[in-house]
Amino acid sequence: MRSQRLVAGRLTSTKVLFLGQPFHGTFSLRLRRSTDASRFSCQLWTERLTKIPLISIVDDDDKVRAATESLVRSLGFETRTFASSESFLQSSSLSETRCLILDVQLPNMSGVELQDHLSQLGFDIPIIFITAYPDEALTERVLQAGAVGLLRKPSEVHGQRFVNCLYTALGRHKGAA
Numbered sequence: 001m002r003s004q005r006l007v008a009g010r011l012t013s014t015k016v017l018f019l020g021q022p023f024h025g026t027f028s029l030r031l032r033r034s035t036d037a038s039r040f041s042c043q044l045w046t047e048r049l050t051k052i053p054l055i056s057i058v059d060d061d062d063k064v065r066a067a068t069e070s071l072v073r074s075l076g077f078e079t080r081t082f083a084s085s086e087s088f089l090q091s092s093s094l095s096e097t098r099c100l101i102l103d104v105q106l107p108n109m110s111g112v113e114l115q116d117h118l119s120q121l122g123f124d125i126p127i128i129f130i131t132a133y134p135d136e137a138l139t140e141r142v143l144q145a146g147a148v149g150l151l152r153k154p155s156e157v158h159g160q161r162f163v164n165c166l167y168t169a170l171g172r173h174k175g176a177a
Contacts, residue, residue, distance in 0.1 A: 053098035053170055056091075058082045058114070059130070060106050064153060068101060068130075071158055075166070085109035089117070097125050099169040104131035104138065104150075112138070115145055126169035130157050148172075 055077045059065040062083075069079045080097075082088040085106055100118075102111040109117070115127055129142050129150040139150045149165040151157050 052076065052078050054078045054080060054093060054096045055099045055101060055166070056080045056082065056088060056093050056097040057101045058085060058088050058106065058111070059101075059103040060084065061103070064103075064130075064157070067154075068157060071162070072101070072166070075163065077166075085111070085114040085117075088114070094123070099148075099166060100125050100127045101166075102127050102129055103153075104129055104142075105133065112142060112145075115142065115147065119145065126172055128162070128165045128169060 055072045057065055057068050057072070057079060059068065059081075060083050065081050065083070069081050072079050080091065080093040082091065086109060088094065088100075102114060104111040106114075111127075111129055111131075115129075118125060118127075124146070127142070127147045129147050130153050131138070131150065132153045134150055134152050142150055148169040149161070151162055151165065156162060
C-alpha cells in the first residue's frame with residue numbers, strides 16, 4: 001500500500017510499514033489550507049488500524065517461556081504465556097490467539113494432544129512446535145496435522161527460522177473453523 005504526501009506543492013508516494021511489515025490499513029490524507037495561502041497543513045487520519053496479533057506461548061520451562069516471550073515482544077507482537085495446555089485452554093486468550101508456540105513435552109496434556117484437542121474444538125490456530133527432543137516421526141505427525149514447523153530448543157527457537165515460522169503462521173491464521 002502506498003500513501004501520498006505533499007512535498008513542495010506536489011503529491012509523492014511513500015510505502016507504509018507497520019511493525020516492519022507492509023501496512024494493510026486504510027488511510028486518508030486531509031489537506032487544510034492555513035492562513036498563509038502558500039502553505040498547507042497535512043494531517044494523516046487512520047480510519048482502520050490493524051490489531052496487533054496475539055501470540056500465545058505454552059511451555060512448562062519458565063526460562064524458555066520468558067526468553068520466547070521476550071523475543072516475540074521484541075518483534076512487536078502481544079504475548080500471553082502459559083505453563084500448561086490446560087491453563088491455555090481455560091484462558092480467554094484461546095479465541096484471540098493468532099499463533100501458538102507450543103512445547104511438545106508438557107505435563108498432563110502434551111503439545112501434540114493439545115493440537116488434536118484444538119482441532120476437535122474447531123480451532124485452526126497455526127502452531128509452531130518447540131522441543132528439545134525432535135525426531136522424524138514426531139515432525140511428520142505434527143506437520144501433517146497442520147503445524148507450521150517443529151523447532152529444536154533452544155538453538156532454533158531464537159533464530160531466523162523461528163521468525164520465519166512466526167510470519168508464515170500469521171499469514172495463514174483462520175481462527176475458529
